Amino acid sequence: xxxxxxxxxxxxxxxxxxxxxxxxxxxxxxxxxxxxxxxxxxxxxxxxxxxxxxxxxxxxxxxxxxxxxxxxxxxxxxxxxxxxxxxxxxxxxxxxxxxxxxxxxxxxxxxxxxxxxxxxxxxxxxxxxxxxxxxxxxxxxxxxxxxxxxxxxxxxxxxxxxxxxxxxxxxxxxxxxxxxxxxxxxxxxxxxxxxxxxxxxxxxxxxxxxxxxxxxxx
Numbered sequence: 001x002x003x004x005x006x007x008x009x010x011x012x013x014x015x016x017x018x019x020x021x022x023x024x025x026x027x028x029x030x031x032x033x034x035x036x037x038x039x040x041x042x043x044x045x046x047x048x049x050x051x052x053x054x055x056x057x058x059x060x061x062x063x064x065x066x067x068x069x070x071x072x073x074x075x076x077x078x079x080x081x082x083x084x085x086x087x088x089x090x091x092x093x094x095x096x097x098x099x100x101x102x103x104x105x106x107x108x109x110x111x112x113x114x115x116x117x118x119x120x121x122x123x124x125x126x127x128x129x130x131x132x133x134x135x136x137x138x139x140x141x142x143x144x145x146x147x148x149x150x151x152x153x154x155x156x157x158x159x160x161x162x163x164x165x166x167x168x169x170x171x172x173x174x175x176x177x178x179x180x181x182x183x184x185x186x187x188x189x190x191x192x193x194x195x196x197x198x199x200x201x202x203x204x205x206x207x208x209x210x211x212x213x214x215x216x217x218x
Contacts, residue, residue: 005065036071096216
């Protein structure tokens with residue numbers, strides 16, 4: 001069976017729930033790392049109001065790369081996931097298959113590429129980068145315009161800024177109705193094109209990765 005990727009968003013409401021979620025970031029990765037069939041994972045916080053420098057204490061995400069769908073389903077039936085569900089007010093999971101990627105994440109490429117996309121299935125994109133400290137101010141100055149522009153794009157179903165570490169290790173996750181609409185934003189949107197050009201010209205990142213996925217289930 002082929003690799004499957006999941007990204008689960010956990011949502012928290014009360015301040016007690018949000019505090020528990022924050023403290024879980026310290027010890028939960030050690031538990032997750034022991035799950036059978038898991039080849040790569042990232043537990044991440046999120047940004048407020050899209051791709052924002054301001055933290056959203058009410059939403060956290062778990063990106064997980066599974067050796068096969070059976071391993072993924074075992075986790076979602078486990079006591080650990082039951083505990084995570086009890087801590088939050090609600091949650092949702094997207095099942096993904098990678099079909100195109102470039103760059104590395106923690107020095108490796110964790111996704112097996114399928115190369116096929118079923119007609120009519122939505123497309124998801126993860127962009128991830130470690131930002132050089134000397135470029136933090138310039139990088140974050142340009143982010144709000146990109147965040148605002150993506151909200152108005154036709155075909156965008158969902159988008160959120162996520163990250164392993166505040167300010168420095170950042171990622172975005174978005175879902176689109178089709179690859180055509182996703183590419184229209186990536187290559188034709190004024191602000192996004194400008195940011196991509198600056199990235200290449202100024203060398204903002206120590207490491208970066210861009211991955212496209214077929215959304216196979218939600």
